Amino acid sequence: MKSIAILQFPGTNCDLDTKYAFEKLGCKSQIVWHKERTIPKDTDLVVIAGGFSYGDYLRAGAIAKFSPIMSAVIEYANGGGKVLGICNGFQILTEVGLLEGALKRNINLHFISKFQTLKVVNNSNSFLQKCKKDEILNIPIAHADGNYYIDDIGYRELKENGQILLQYSNAKGEREVVNGSIDSIAGICNKNKNVFGLMPHPERAMELILGSSDGVKMLEGLIE
């Protein structure tokens, strides 16, 4: 049985949904408070759940990066461990430098909360291995700061290394401007493909009765 460690900061609010999602997939999961200094032994995946750590003060994710647990996460990731950051978790991963780029205020300045279609850009990674390339997924988004920015050189590298995971698109797979992200990027991974970040919430798409179960095959890839 796979063991999932889900980080909780003051202001995290998707930790229980995330726990539910992984338990539904048959994993053992535990919430880890940000003041802990170590990742639980035998953890197979660290998830930084969504929310508003430290109220998004200064910048989303800026203060969380100095929480004690983050040094352990950096060490875990640098040792090849798998890390997934969802929404605020993605913002935290860019702030600590485990993922490239940064997330700015949405271009229309609105908090956007809705179901959004996404296109799978690269599936040669453990996160999206269960999805087909160009497959369209329907996953909720809920953020004010999801406008992904990276400079030209960084963007070219992401593209060449297959690090762009997901793009905002319409149901036909045509790119859509949702929050102003460069190339409509919704999710990326690091060069080693063991650290993943995305603004959409797969843990909120686990039940057809709640609108979509497309999150299942995303999270399943990580625990294979």
Added chain:
Amino acid sequence: MKAVVNIFLKEGVLDPQGKAIHHALDAMNFEGVEDVRMGKQIVLKLSTTSKEKALAEVEKMAQEILANTVIEDYTIEIVE
């Protein structure tokens, strides 16, 4: 001693808030506004009396947390 840190999005990084303010100013018929950038200001009260020490310390703070240098530039002003 006080240090004033001003943080702005880098030139070339689109500033959605600045743009919204610019639109509002246009709509209010204020003429001649060519560009609006919005930033934030952080004022620090420091115990040191050495200007150099203050500057070096605040520079470190700006690099490590106050600004995200992927998208932001900053200026530091030491006020006696």
